[in-house]
Amino acid sequence: xxxxxxxxxxxxxxxxxxxxxxxxxxxxxxxxxxxxxxxxxxxxxxxxxxxxxxxxxxxxxxxxxxxxxxxxxxxxxxxxxxxxxxxxxxxxxxxxxxxxxxxxxxxxxxxxxxxxxxxxxxxxxxxxxxxxxxxxxxxxxxxxxxxxxxxxxxxxxxxxxxxxxxxxxxxxxxxxxxxxxxxxxxxxxxxxxxxxxxxxxxxxxxxxxxxxxxxxxxxxxxxxxxxxxxxxxxxxxxxxxxxxxxxxxxxxxxxxxxxxxxxxxxxxxxxxxxxxxxxxxxxxxxxxxxxxxxxxxxxxxxxxxxxxxxxxxxxxxxxxxx
Amino acid sequence: xxxxxxxxxxxxxxxxxxxxxxxxxxxxxxxxxxxxxxxxxxxxxxxxxxxxxxxxxxxxxxxxxxxxxxxxxxxxxxxxxxxxxxxxxxxxxxxxxxxxxxxxxxxxxxxxxxxxxxxxxxxxxxxxxxxxxxxxxxxxxxxxxxxxxxxxxxxxxxxxxxxxxxxxxxxxxxxxxxxx
Numbered sequence: 342x343x344x345x346x347x348x349x350x351x352x353x354x355x356x357x358x359x360x361x362x363x364x365x366x367x368x369x370x371x372x373x374x375x376x377x378x379x380x381x382x383x384x385x386x387x388x389x390x391x392x393x394x395x396x397x398x399x400x401x402x403x404x405x406x407x408x409x410x411x412x413x414x415x416x417x418x419x420x421x422x423x424x425x426x427x428x429x430x431x432x433x434x435x436x437x438x439x440x441x442x443x444x445x446x447x448x449x450x451x452x453x454x455x456x457x458x459x460x461x462x463x464x465x466x467x468x469x470x471x472x473x474x475x476x477x478x479x480x481x482x483x484x485x486x487x488x489x490x491x492x493x494x495x496x497x498x499x500x501x502x503x504x505x506x507x508x509x510x511x512x513x514x515x516x517x518x519x520x521x522x523x524x525x526x527x528x529x530x531x532x533x534x535x536x537x538x539x540x541x542x543x544x545x546x547x548x549x550x551x552x553x554x555x556x557x558x559x560x561x562x563x564x565x566x567x568x569x570x571x572x573x574x575x576x577x578x579x580x581x582x583x584x585x586x587x588x589x590x591x592x593x594x595x596x597x598x599x600x601x602x603x604x605x606x607x608x609x610x611x612x613x614x615x616x617x618x619x620x621x622x623x624x625x626x627x628x629x630x631x632x633x634x635x636x637x638x639x640x641x642x643x644x645x646x647x648x649x650x651x652x653x654x655x656x657x658x659x660x661x662x663x
Numbered sequence: 664x665x666x667x668x669x670x671x672x673x674x675x676x677x678x679x680x681x682x683x684x685x686x687x688x689x690x691x692x693x694x695x696x697x698x699x700x701x702x703x704x705x706x707x708x709x710x711x712x713x714x715x716x717x718x719x720x721x722x723x724x725x726x727x728x729x730x731x732x733x734x735x736x737x738x739x740x741x742x743x744x745x746x747x748x749x750x751x752x753x754x755x756x757x758x759x760x761x762x763x764x765x766x767x768x769x770x771x772x773x774x775x776x777x778x779x780x781x782x783x784x785x786x787x788x789x790x791x792x793x794x795x796x797x798x799x800x801x802x803x804x805x806x807x808x809x810x811x812x813x814x815x816x817x818x819x820x821x822x823x824x825x826x827x828x829x830x831x832x833x834x835x836x837x838x839x840x841x842x843x
């Protein structure tokens with residue numbers, strides 16, 4: 342086996358933590374049970390990795406198999422990458438074609454290989470009709486850099502694709518074009534969502550977050566378990582602002598629902614607004630055109646932070662979602 | 664929703680009511696719990712409010728002591744207290760108002776200077792207490808103190824009235840405050 346390939350195997354397997362080693366190797370399904378049993382997993386990690394690489398050589402592992410292992414590792418550690426969301430759209434007159442996974446894969450690969458001679462593309466099917474694509478970029482004259490691949494998760498029944506932001510930003514337009522053409526769409530647009538948590542992005546984009554609608558029973562149950570206090574609350578303590586607090590709680594519950602929120606780290610949107618000021622006059626207040634702003638929110642867990650903001654503040658509810 | 668007046672209602676029998684005003688709900692709740700655990704011969708009632716004016720309520724008993732809780736970590740709490748003070752009848756400031764500043768222990772988190780609160784208390788001629796409400800022991804001690812204050816303000820301690828107490832407490836303050 343080629344030295345660079347052996348080194349790539351070694352580094353990829355070395356990244357895997359010992360607790361997940363067996364699971365990942367079994368998912369990869371490249372080394373057989375018997376072969377795995379011949380490896381002594383009680384040695385030091387470097388020795389284990391060496392044994393595994395020798396086994397891979399025995400089985401004549403190719404770059405494709407290494408790429409598969411890399412995809413599996415990334416699937417287990419998806420929160421280590423930051424994911425962007427792209428939305429594709431069809432032109433108004435287009436018919437709805439039946440989606441063929443194999444045709445998508447071959448078309449995608451061909452487009453990339455036609456543009457850049459040196460590129461490694463690998464696929465792995467995953468749940469919910471999605472496919473994980475790993476792309477290692479090269480140029481006309483350089484071999485692909487296997488250590489800085491880009492990942493795309495495309496949900497075939499939807500127009501959405503999630504990409505891990507790669508260092509090599511110049512290839513992004515090409516990636517977008519390949520995705521669009523291969524999936525028979527017309528246009529691709531980057532959405533203003535970015536997060537480490539793929540599941541949360543999915544929940545937001547596919548509208549799977551829980552939004553409860555007001556029913557008659559809602560208000561009565563609020564009185565009983567209200568304000569997040571103990572049931573054994575002392576009756577000598579009286580909350581003056583009880584009515585207001587209940588209102589805020591109810592509105593928060595309506596907007597956010599009872600269940601844990603999808604985990605969002607950044608959110609930004611564009612805002613056009615006129616300047617409002619308490620003082621009369623001022624240069625900005627007289628301006629005719631609205632001011633164009635970009636509002637950015639960032640937090641380790643943005644939606645939970647916004648949810649806890651409402652009960653803590655005097656002013657009432659916050660309605661955000663577009 | 665008129666301004667609160669100290670003597671517009673009849674007192675309840677052996678009842679003392681304190682009103683805690685502050686933006687930090689959790690701290691107020693904990694302080695209220697600590698106060699109710701303290702030993703007291705009178706019946707205690709604790710009202711918690713975020714700000715004044717209070718929402719209209721006919722059933723509210725006469726309020727004997729108001730404590731404004733300012734969190735030194737939050738400018739909003741100071742602002743809220745300052746705005747609430749306008750809705751209070753002047754007669755309250757004859758010994759029935761106190762200020763409590765919390766969070767002084769963690770200096771790096773303080774966004775309000777100590778002197779700001781000292782000046783505020785001085786302007787309104789009311790005592791200022793410092794206590795880190797997050798620490799249980801300090802909170803329990805402060806709760807005891809507040810219960811004693813409340814009993815005096817409610818008139819349950821013979822020989823001492825709220826106004827007496829005010830002049831007693833002022834005597835122990837730093838004389839340099841008069842220069843502010």
